Amino acid sequence: MTDDELIDQLVQTLRLEASAVTSPPDAWERFAGLGTVVPFRPVRVRRARLALTAGAVGAAAALIVAVLVVRSAGRSPTHVASPGAPPASSAAGSSGGTGSSGGTGSSGGTGPLTAAAPAPTAQAGATADGPGPVGGPVPAGFGASSVTFVSLGTGWVLGTAPCAAPPCTSVLRTRDGGRSWAGVPAPPTDRVSGLRFATALDGWAYGPELWSTHDGGAHWSRVTLPGSGAGSPVVALVAAAGGAEAVTAWTGGQPVLWASPVGSDVWAPAPWVGVEGLAAAPGATARLVEQGRGGWLTDGVRVGAAGARLQAGSWVPWTPPCGARGTPQLAASSASDLVVVCGLDAGAGQQGKQVAFSADGGTTFQDRGTAPLGGILEGVASPSPSVVVIAAAGGASVLYGSFDAGRTWTTVYRDPGGAPWRDLGFTSPTRGVAIEGTALLQTLDGGHTWTPVTFTAGVSGR
Amino acid sequence: MNGMGLVDPSPALGARPESFEDFYREQHESMLRLAYLLTHSRPVAEDLVQDSFLRIQPRWEELDAPTAYLRRTVANACYSYHRRRRREDALPVEPPGVDQPEHDEMWDALDRLDPRRRAVLVLRYYLDLSEADIAETLGCRRGTVKSLSHRALADLRRILDR
Numbered sequence: 194m195t196d197d198e199l200i201d202q203l204v205q206t207l208r209l210e211a212s213a214v215t216s217p218p219d220a221w222e223r224f225a226g227l228g229t230v231v232p233f234r235p236v237r238v239r240r241a242r243l244a245l246t247a248g249a250v251g252a253a254a255a256l257i258v259a260v261l262v263v264r265s266a267g268r269s270p271t272h273v274a275s276p277g278a279p280p281a282s283s284a285a286g287s288s289g290g291t292g293s294s295g296g297t298g299s300s301g302g303t304g305p306l307t308a309a310a311p312a313p314t315a316q317a318g319a320t321a322d323g324p325g326p327v328g329g330p331v332p333a334g335f336g337a338s339s340v341t342f343v344s345l346g347t348g349w350v351l352g353t354a355p356c357a358a359p360p361c362t363s364v365l366r367t368r369d370g371g372r373s374w375a376g377v378p379a380p381p382t383d384r385v386s387g388l389r390f391a392t393a394l395d396g397w398a399y400g401p402e403l404w405s406t407h408d409g410g411a412h413w414s415r416v417t418l419p420g421s422g423a424g425s426p427v428v429a430l431v432a433a434a435g436g437a438e439a440v441t442a443w444t445g446g447q448p449v450l451w452a453s454p455v456g457s458d459v460w461a462p463a464p465w466v467g468v469e470g471l472a473a474a475p476g477a478t479a480r481l482v483e484q485g486r487g488g489w490l491t492d493g494v495r496v497g498a499a500g501a502r503l504q505a506g507s508w509v510p511w512t513p514p515c516g517a518r519g520t521p522q523l524a525a526s527s528a529s530d531l532v533v534v535c536g537l538d539a540g541a542g543q544q545g546k547q548v549a550f551s552a553d554g555g556t557t558f559q560d561r562g563t564a565p566l567g568g569i570l571e572g573v574a575s576p577s578p579s580v581v582v583i584a585a586a587g588g589a590s591v592l593y594g595s596f597d598a599g600r601t602w603t604t605v606y607r608d609p610g611g612a613p614w615r616d617l618g619f620t621s622p623t624r625g626v627a628i629e630g631t632a633l634l635q636t637l638d639g640g641h642t643w644t645p646v647t648f649t650a651g652v653s654g655r
Numbered sequence: 656m657n658g659m660g661l662v663d664p665s666p667a668l669g670a671r672p673e674s675f676e677d678f679y680r681e682q683h684e685s686m687l688r689l690a691y692l693l694t695h696s697r698p699v700a701e702d703l704v705q706d707s708f709l710r711i712q713p714r715w716e717e718l719d720a721p722t723a724y725l726r727r728t729v730a731n732a733c734y735s736y737h738r739r740r741r742r743e744d745a746l747p748v749e750p751p752g753v754d755q756p757e758h759d760e761m762w763d764a765l766d767r768l769d770p771r772r773r774a775v776l777v778l779r780y781y782l783d784l785s786e787a788d789i790a791e792t793l794g795c796r797r798g799t800v801k802s803l804s805h806r807a808l809a810d811l812r813r814i815l816d817r
Contacts (some may be wrong), residue, residue, distance in 0.1 A: 194812065194815070194816075196808065199808060199811060199812060199815075200780060200808070202761050203761060203765075203776060203780055203811065204780050204781070205761075206759055206761040206762050206765070207692055207776075207777060207780060207781040208781065210691070210692060210758070210762060211688040211691065211692055211781060214684070214687055214688045214691045214697065214700070215684060215687075216683045216684040216687060220679075220680075220683050221676060221679055221680055221683070223705075224679060224705055224708060224709075225676070345705050345706065345709055346709055346712075369709065369712060369713060370706075370709045372713065373713075621702045621705070621706075622698065622699060622702050623702055623703075623706065623736075624702075624706070637706075638735075638739060639739060641739065
């Protein structure tokens with residue numbers, strides 16, 4: 194082959210391959226955080242420590258079930274030719290009771306943050322500013338409790354800032370991937386600890402109360418789930434472009450899983466059968482992972498507990514791979530790719546962490562040995578089948594990363610503080626977030642390095 | 656109607672898009688193609704391109720040549736991606752796909768090149784950039800572009816002859 198022939202062939206191949214790649218029609222909308230976006234639904238784990246307060250005891254004491262919900266939808270249908278590596282979401286732990294109001298409480302202060310001129314401008318034409326309220330300053334002393342993103346650029350953080358007259362709940366928004374932040378209106382309550390947005394307009398604050406906005410956070414309304422009454426705190430919530438689901442603390446035979454369309458608050462019990470085995474587990478901490486048409490539910494406290502799996506629209510009994518060895522934490526990077534980390538015997542700031550992978554949605558598992566011993570297992574995230582990040586806290590707050598499907602592990606973040614983890618998850622194969630104590634951490638390189646985010650206002654904070 | 660369909664979609668040479676959104680819409684596909692040729696992965700390319708736009712957004716109005724700057728940002732992002740991937744034990748990013756189209760042996764050979772050598776080939780033979788522009792995009796000297804290009808072609812030939 195002559196040089197010219199080689200180059201001719203090269204040019205042909207490059208042109209042919211390039212011509213197969215086109216912009217998705219909603220590329221800009223996804224970039225700007227409108228409509229169908231790369232969904233990010235990190236997840237919370239709430240431990241049911243408060244469930245056993247003496248006053249609440251009764252033979253038929255409500256089972257307060259803390260639930261972890263993971264849901265990661267596949268790419269949007271317009272998104273052709275992406276068989277692998279869907280952006281994954283994932284899970285994180287948090288300590289604290291289901292009945293608590295989230296956060297560490299707040300002292301002193303100046304009332305809830307209300308951004309100046311909350312103009313509900315749902316601008317149809319996507320400007321760089323996007324829809325939602327005009328941003329105000331970032332309140333001094335803001336501490337984060339929950340984070341959610343609807344695109345690579347647009348996200349919110351729920352937290353508290355010192356104020357004179359509680360509630361001191363605050364919400365910050367970014368439109369440039371966390372480079373700059375602005376204060377926006379928060380729900381007027383201190384009884385919310387988690388935040389999830391499904392689109393740039395539709396979001397929910399929850400745990401234990403449930404509040405919603407459908408104008409990008411300019412206005413918030415209290416939501417009461419039908420029949421659940423005041424006694425059923427919302428302990429977990431997932432929101433995606435296709436719908437929102439909330440989990441209430443598990444009381445007797447009441448439904449625990451609720452679903453609503455995104456654009457409104459029409460909540461109804463979700464199809465939910467065959468989980469009696471879990472309901473019989475006193476003081477359980479259940480974890481629910483949902484993804485597309487698949488779903489997994491496990492009891493996160495009792496060793497060797499039963500589980501359930503969502504198949505063809507209904508929940509059926511399912512046995513997580515931990516068996517009698519420990520309690521599972523799940524993360525899913527696609528409808529079929531599941532990572533389960535089994536927390537083994539814990540003690541003295543250490544816990545064995547057995548790791549297993551499934552490529553068939555949890556029917557069969559491959560054992561991949563153990564993650565490092567240090568710290569109690571608090572969260573798992575998996576942006577792609579070969580990458581897993583585990584959050585653990587004990588003497589220190591640690592993130593362990595494996596980039597070869599669990600064969601080897603490295604410590605990718607370590608802070609001697611030992612604060613608990615929440616909302617560990619990825620918005621894309623390279624971008625991820627986590628909350629350590631009241632600090633927001635971010636990775637831009639697929640989990641290799643994690644750095645704290647400072648909530649600085651900026652010209653583009655808006 | 657108002658003749659909106661008649662607007663010339665290609666801005667005059669040197670014209671600057673009026674808004675970042677226009678800039679994005681105008682450049683997204685070509686950047687996506689570039690990133691795909693440099694990474695051989697559609698999802699990764701989408702991610703890196705979105706990230707590059709995010710980086711450039713805060714200051715794009717101040718840039719003299721936003722397109723060249725964006726191209727450099729995308730090329731850099733792809734190069735960083737390859738460095739990270741090498742550390743990750745060279746696991747395939749995408750599982751052997753159901754929908755994976757057939758690729759020719761030239762495509763497979765490109766995938767085995769050193770990332771910088773591949774980048775030079777893509778910039779020269781796909782984008783038709785000058786040596787000076789390639790040097791600027793990759794942040795190296797023109798002499799380096801020459802030698803990278805020479806070695807890249809030799810590598811290709813060796814792989815294909817095997």
